[in-house]
Amino acid sequence: MTPQAVIFDIGNVLIEWQPERFYDREIGEARRRALFAEVDLHGMNDKVDRGGHFTEVIYATAEDYPDWRAEIRMWHDRWIELATPVIDHSVRLMRALQAKGVPVFSLTNFGIQSFDYAATHYPFLRDFDRPYISGHMGVIKPEPRIYEMVEQDCGVAPGALLFTDDRADNIAMAASRGWQTHLFESPAGWANRLVAAGLLSEKEAA
Incomplete structure (x- = not known):
């Protein structure tokens, strides 16, 4: 899918x-x-x-x-x-997806005040189509409830979500709920996954 x-x-x-x-x-x-x-x-x-x-x-x-x-x-x-530096290629991938009309969400373990502070340095953190920030949700990854809350709110079937995270335990929980997943090890690997999923061309993912 x-x-x-x-x-x-x-x-x-x-x-x-x-x-x-x-x-x-x-x-x-x-x-x-x-x-x-x-x-x-x-x-x-x-x-x-x-x-x-x-x-x-x-x-x-x-x-x-x-x-x-x-x-x-x-x-x-x-x-x-x-919390530095920015991984520029990953930000470019986020922008490229949005330019093609693909909704891009965040799902992050992040405090309320620390996220607001980070966003003053990294304005792109305000640009997600839907932000899911643990501090506001009262639960953290990889607890099942946080994934359930995303599913209930976003209106997208679990099998149609593609999630990347650098922690294997967070990925495993998402996969157990039927999400498509990618263990993030490098932006190049993530770019290849987005190309393989048919979301970006190789040029768009560069």
Whole structure:
């Protein structure tokens, strides 16, 4: 079946999301490993992605670990440096699909305030035909409910959705619901998948 709508994850699909790389650069790999071993920073971020307030969640975590207070606050205060750079080819693919009239949705684990902040730096984040942002939905991938909410809202049959994400667990859950899927490893691979699906020509996907 030719997809009727395409769904993009954002982190590591449209924008690189590599917090460890940021901390390695700022505090060194050894201290970063110690920090991440002691503090569940990704778990902290999950709270934000479920709708917790960006500043309140991170600053409260920083107070729980005073020895790491300054480093934890970096997750908030220098957040845009964790979410960079843009993956330009992926953005071009999004634009190319929309130019051909293909609806393009986002489905992303992203906080309410952090998404709004990111959109001030990356305006294309406001350009999805339908944005599905976990912070507003109160649930995160790969929990089944978030996929169900997309299906109920978008009006497209699950088998006519084509979804790309960089995490295998997120892809597996979508596939189990009958979605067409692509595990994102590079924009070139995603471009080839869109060509194979008949959505873009090779020139349009370049």
